[in-house]
Amino acid sequence: MNLERLDTPAAIIDIAKMQHNIDRMQTRMNALGVKFRPHVKTSKCADVARAQIAAGAQGITVSTLKEAEAFFAAGIEDILYAVGIVPAKLPRAMALKQKGCDLKIIADNTVAASAIVEYCKHANDTFEVWLEIDTDGHRSGLAPDDDALVAIGRVLQEGGVEVGGVMTHAGSSYELNDPEALAALAEQERAGCVRAAERLRAAGIACATVSVGSTPTALAAKHLEGVTEVRAGVYVFFDLVMANVGVCASNDVALSVLTSVIGHQPDKGWVIVDAGWMAMSRDRGTSKQTHDYGYGLACALDGTPLEGCALVGANQEHGILAVESRDDLATRFPIGMKLRILPNHACATGAQYPEYHALASDGSTVVWPRFHGW
Amino acid sequence: MNLERLDTPAAIIDIAKMQHNIDRMQTRMNALGVKFRPHVKTSKCADVARAQIAAGAQGITVSTLKEAEAFFAAGIEDILYAVGIVPAKLPRAMALKQKGCDLKIIADNTVAASAIVEYCKHANDTFEVWLEIDTDGHRSGLAPDDDALVAIGRVLQEGGVEVGGVMTHAGSSYELNDPEALAALAEQERAGCVRAAERLRAAGIACATVSVGSTPTALAAKHLEGVTEVRAGVYVFFDLVMANVGVCASNDVALSVLTSVIGHQPDKGWVIVDAGWMAMSRDRGTSKQTHDYGYGLACALDGTPLEGCALVGANQEHGILAVESRDDLATRFPIGMKLRILPNHACATGAQYPEYHALASDGSTVVWPRFHGW
Numbered sequence A, B: 001m002n003l004e005r006l007d008t009p010a011a012i013i014d015i016a017k018m019q020h021n022i023d024r025m026q027t028r029m030n031a032l033g034v035k036f037r038p039h040v041k042t043s044k045c046a047d048v049a050r051a052q053i054a055a056g057a058q059g060i061t062v063s064t065l066k067e068a069e070a071f072f073a074a075g076i077e078d079i080l081y082a083v084g085i086v087p088a089k090l091p092r093a094m095a096l097k098q099k100g101c102d103l104k105i106i107a108d109n110t111v112a113a114s115a116i117v118e119y120c121k122h123a124n125d126t127f128e129v130w131l132e133i134d135t136d137g138h139r140s141g142l143a144p145d146d147d148a149l150v151a152i153g154r155v156l157q158e159g160g161v162e163v164g165g166v167m168t169h170a171g172s173s174y175e176l177n178d179p180e181a182l183a184a185l186a187e188q189e190r191a192g193c194v195r196a197a198e199r200l201r202a203a204g205i206a207c208a209t210v211s212v213g214s215t216p217t218a219l220a221a222k223h224l225e226g227v228t229e230v231r232a233g234v235y236v237f238f239d240l241v242m243a244n245v246g247v248c249a250s251n252d253v254a255l256s257v258l259t260s261v262i263g264h265q266p267d268k269g270w271v272i273v274d275a276g277w278m279a280m281s282r283d284r285g286t287s288k289q290t291h292d293y294g295y296g297l298a299c300a301l302d303g304t305p306l307e308g309c310a311l312v313g314a315n316q317e318h319g320i321l322a323v324e325s326r327d328d329l330a331t332r333f334p335i336g337m338k339l340r341i342l343p344n345h346a347c348a349t350g351a352q353y354p355e356y357h358a359l360a361s362d363g364s365t366v367v368w369p370r371f372h373g374w
Helices: A015-032 A046-054 A065-073 A087-098 A110-123 A147-158 A171-175 A179-202 A215-220 A240-245 A346-350 B015-032 B046-054 B065-073 B087-098 B110-123 B147-158 B171-175 B179-202 B215-220 B240-245 B346-350
Strands: A010-014 A060-062 A078-081 A102-107 A128-133 A162-168 A209-212 A255-265 A270-273 A297-299 A305-314 A319-322 A338-342 A355-359 A365-369 B010-014 B060-062 B078-081 B102-107 B128-133 B162-168 B209-212 B255-265 B270-273 B297-299 B305-314 B319-322 B338-342 B355-359 B365-369
Touching: A010 A015, A015 A046, A015 A215, A046 A060, A046 A065, A046 A365, A060 A065, A065 A078, A065 A087, A087 A102, A087 A110, A102 A110, A102 A162, A110 A147, A128 A147, A128 A179, A147 A162, A147 A179, A162 A179, A171 A179, A171 A215, A171 A240, A179 A209, A179 A215, A215 A240, A255 A346, A305 A338, B010 B015, B015 B046, B015 B215, B046 B060, B046 B065, B046 B365, B060 B065, B065 B078, B065 B087, B087 B102, B087 B110, B102 B110, B102 B162, B110 B147, B128 B147, B128 B179, B147 B162, B147 B179, B162 B179, B171 B179, B171 B215, B171 B240, B179 B209, B179 B215, B215 B240, B255 B346, B305 B338
Parallel strands: A010 A355, A060 A078, A078 A102, A102 A128, A128 A162, A162 A209, B010 B355, B060 B078, B078 B102, B102 B128, B128 B162, B162 B209
Antiparallel strands: A010 A255, A255 A270, A255 A338, A270 A319, A297 A305, A297 A338, A305 A319, A355 A365, B010 B255, B255 B270, B255 B338, B270 B319, B297 B305, B297 B338, B305 B319, B355 B365
């Protein structure tokens, strides 16, 4: 297949751009002297994860047990499930571990830690648990100096459960757009997570791994002393939010939505396309950033951005593309013409599709399946 | 299964509330003397569509050819594909029609109409085409008095293609919240669509069907003289956007997301749950309405809304529930506790799931599959 023949809407991965993004991140991680554990929640696609591992990634990060199961079935064993465990999910996690998956789970509270200990006794098996650290007030985790940190470590260790590491995610990096501020947040993320590990070690808890990361802080960090691994997800495709943060150019964005023109409203300067919010997602992540791209930035079929041509409105299967010059709208954007739309947020847009169409440099495409659900 | 045993996050349909919503709309349509053609893009679920047809719906509306194919396979023959046709999709539409599906397609421009005529000649078969009318400046369609309307009708009729009707969707009704304004828009939608049909008929084009609708205008219309059928989608579940529009109460919302508590940030009054934007969608439809519910309104497991307890933040698999009183947060919302979250926009939230769990009045649940993709 090629783009001219694909039915629309469709999610397109530009393989060369994706590979460029993968190589850029892996090269940076190698220079910083850390392992790299990509977050595969962005793609939920074994073909993409294989490209990340081929470039040097060691293990993966997942956000659901379904991802853990699917990527383990695809041959990846070293998996961090990076969302605080619900005790009711322990049997499903243990079933995967007992199939041979090197699954790590995380906790940030005594109730979950005690439940893990109890469950492991009951199951006559164990988990490797990492403790979640909050280094930027973003959502979950324990402050590096919280007394509960050592208390939770002790609950696990005394219960016979290994505390394998600490991990943090400086998600507030998405709100920045200044290289110095990003570098400062990367240092705050590093220092807080290393501090947590040191406190645990001082209390006699081994804590071998120190894991940090978000795409912006990973790319902004000047050094990662004391850190053993970095996690990042969206870098593999990048998106318009990341372009506004300043860690990529719009030309680096490897994911786009192929769409067809279905109508015009010449008086309003609107081109109607068949990519609505079902095709783009409802993500409006650029709405409070420097450049608001609506639901996405339109490109010609070859991927060249049409500057100033944003998807300003979206219903379920209708997108409204606002065009600066209204002259000859129906001639410049004829019915059936194919365009590509760069997404605000690659993780959210990808999630709308059962598969990607991976575009090679010769213009051919192949299907790369992705999964959804939990 | 029951809610206590389901893995989270999960999409729950309260069958009794759904049936109430279906009966309410069908009763109103019967009173107005029109046929009712529900828009099944909301559910993408054959079990839900069967309940709508059992209550009296005649035919369905779809937003994609995949929906048309899936619902035809489930036994529904009378289908309107209510997105302007892309000429490249005609072979797929014709393949479905030739299997016996009574598929109607729509157009609002001469290029598409000519392409339909040409394709039908080539295929030695025909389509029933409806013309799309714009009655509120919302997105697609021709103004009722546009000269092009009759011209397009003639292109089709002279090409041997039946003009079966006109259809419009007053989607700007979602932006209102006043009964009188809604009734006025419903009248504008009705009058504009009837006017378009009359112009076509005066030009010798039969145009048997006059189809209008959106959930708010369907419920607000005082009479529907000249209209033959109404379409509406989200009424089957309702959602918080519709509650703000004023056409349902939050207690009518039949779709909710089951979630588990995974953490706390007591200093901030935050309960962290495992329903993030992947579980809720990125839809922030209530953000500019009277009540902004963030990513959704939390309820107890039995469905009772916890007033003032909104999902104020969402990452991919983390939701941040802001609780008014911070006292005893970890006791009132213990780790593992299950809650239900009402969505802003049922169509967008449902789309995140491969299946619903339909909850009966005895507390049992069964799986109702739904599909995604195009």
